[in-house]
Amino acid sequence: MEKIKIFVEDLLSSWGMSESAATVVRFVALVIIAVLLAWAAGYLCRKIVPLVGKLTRRTENKWDNVIFNRRVLVSASNIVPAIVVWQLLPWVFYEFPVVQEILKRITAIYITIMSVKTIVVFLDSFKYLEHQRRSSTQQYLHTFMGVLKIIIIFIAVIIVISIIINRNPLAIIAGLGATSAILMLVFQDTIVGLVAGIRLTSNDMLNKGDWITVPKAGANGTVEEMTLTTVKIRNFDNTIVTVSPKTLVDDSFQNWIGMQQGDGRRVKRLIYIDFRSIRVADDALKTSLVKKGYCTEKEVKGDQINLNLYRRYMERYIAAREEVNTDMMLMVRQLEATSTGLPVEFYFFLKDKEWVTYEHQLYDILSWAYAMAQEFGLVIYEQLMEPQAPTPSLP
Numbered sequence: 001m002e003k004i005k006i007f008v009e010d011l012l013s014s015w016g017m018s019e020s021a022a023t024v025v026r027f028v029a030l031v032i033i034a035v036l037l038a039w040a041a042g043y044l045c046r047k048i049v050p051l052v053g054k055l056t057r058r059t060e061n062k063w064d065n066v067i068f069n070r071r072v073l074v075s076a077s078n079i080v081p082a083i084v085v086w087q088l089l090p091w092v093f094y095e096f097p098v099v100q101e102i103l104k105r106i107t108a109i110y111i112t113i114m115s116v117k118t119i120v121v122f123l124d125s126f127k128y129l130e131h132q133r134r135s136s137t138q139q140y141l142h143t144f145m146g147v148l149k150i151i152i153i154f155i156a157v158i159i160v161i162s163i164i165i166n167r168n169p170l171a172i173i174a175g176l177g178a179t180s181a182i183l184m185l186v187f188q189d190t191i192v193g194l195v196a197g198i199r200l201t202s203n204d205m206l207n208k209g210d211w212i213t214v215p216k217a218g219a220n221g222t223v224e225e226m227t228l229t230t231v232k233i234r235n236f237d238n239t240i241v242t243v244s245p246k247t248l249v250d251d252s253f254q255n256w257i258g259m260q261q262g263d264g265r266r267v268k269r270l271i272y273i274d275f276r277s278i279r280v281a282d283d284a285l286k287t288s289l290v291k292k293g294y295c296t297e298k299e300v301k302g303d304q305i306n307l308n309l310y311r312r313y314m315e316r317y318i319a320a321r322e323e324v325n326t327d328m329m330l331m332v333r334q335l336e337a338t339s340t341g342l343p344v345e346f347y348f349f350l351k352d353k354e355w356v357t358y359e360h361q362l363y364d365i366l367s368w369a370y371a372m373a374q375e376f377g378l379v380i381y382e383q384l385m386e387p388q389a390p391t392p393s394l395p
Contacts, residue, residue: 034088038081045077067125075118082111108163116156120149146227147194193229196245206231206248206255213254217243236355264325264349265358269366272341273307277379281306285377294375307334310376311344314369318348323361325349341381 049070056068086107093100123145155169162169200206206223212233213220221235231248233241259265281289286300294313311332319326328349335343346369350361373380 030092034085034092037088038084041084042077042081045080046074049073049077067122069125072118072122072125075114075121079111079114079118082107082114086111105163105166109160112156112159112163116152119152123149193227193245196249197226199249200226200245206253207257211256211260213256214241214243214248214251216251217241217247219243219253260353262353264328264351265353267346267348267350267362267365269346269362270335270343271346271366271369271373272338272343272381273373274341274379274381275337277377278305278307278342279377280304281309281377289376292375294372306376306378307342307344310373310378313372313376314346317368317372318346318365321365323350323352324365325351340383 052068052073053070086104089100089104089107093103126145158169158172161167162172206212206226208223208226210223211221212223214233217233219233219235219241221233221241223231224234224240225232226245229244231243231245233243235241281300281304285306286295286304289295289309290297290300295309299309299312311334314332315330318324318332319330324330325348330348333345333347335345337343346366350358352358352361370380
């Protein structure tokens with residue numbers, strides 16, 4: 001730049017310009033040259049961005065495609081023209097020290113802000129390396145990235161303030177001791193969220209992609225995002241519920257990942273049998289059950305209760321269905337009698353845990369259980385509503 005300045009001065013002198021006119025022309029020429037050099041640097045960087053993208057796509061690794069994505073490279077390329085301008089300011093405005101100092105501070109602030117933006121975009125790129133369900137290690141990394149972004153932004157604010165007031169950033173940081181209580185109050189949610197997030201991930205209580213139920217918050221869906229201060233849950237009706245990590249740690253919530261990763265999804269349903277239909281099976285009922293293949297002759301020998309025969313039949317029926325996991329608990333049992341009939345509980349596990357398929361298979365089995373009850377002389381309890389007396393009309 002010094003050679004360019006000397007060349008411009010010699011050129012203007014050879015043209016015979018006056019000193020005042022030469023000063024103005026020289027200043028304008030140097031400004032134009034500085035602007036062109038900065039534009040050329042930015043243009044060159046923008047041309048390099050697609051080349052870097054092509055190189056990363058040719059590699060077998062996925063991480064370089066994500067980390068060095070277009071957003072990161074474009075954000076980084078925006079810093080280069082400002083650096084060129086910052087380097088050329090002493091040569092362009094050497095006759096205007098006050099203007100030079102103001103422009104240097106403005107350029108330094110711009111470089112600081114754009115550098116922080118590039119770092120934040122770079123850190124955000126790591127989330128694209130995650131799968132549908134975030135592992136504990138990935139959650140730790142995600143939490144650490146959130147803390148790191150806060151620290152970087154905090155340091156950038158200190159640097160910007162130091163540039164504006166022309167002070168050493170370390171002196172400003174040293175003077176923040178008196179305001180530590182205020183900072184603790186400002187970042188209270190962040191600190192509490194960080195501690196709660198570490199507790200959630202260290203105990204493997206929650207990860208991105210888990211199906212959870214939080215009754216107090218009205219949440220029943222999949223965890224879409226976990227940050228320092230919020231856990232975003234998409235309910236099955238596509239509504240979004242936001243819960244703080246502290247709420248999940250302090251209160252109880254239900255995580256269905258054990259069921260999703262297990263060998264089956266539990267079915268636990270009750271049907272209520274009318275007490276008046278429970279009786280000793282007579283010969284006609286026994287003959288009908290044997291003839292239809294619901295029971296064997298050995299099972300109906302002697303005095304047999306129709307409810308017991310029904311229970312054995314339903315256990316065999318459920319165990320014979322291919323969608324039921326017979327390696328897990330399977331039983332039909334009687335619970336404590338109630339005023340609304342005798343509860344009979346069906347307890348078993350279905351292999352397919354997908355919601356729609358699960359409900360359809362459950363529907364088929366229980367529909368058969370309802371229909372077969374009458375074959376054993378049983379009646380499903382149904383409470384009849386007493387008719388209400390008509391309201392007398394006013395005279």
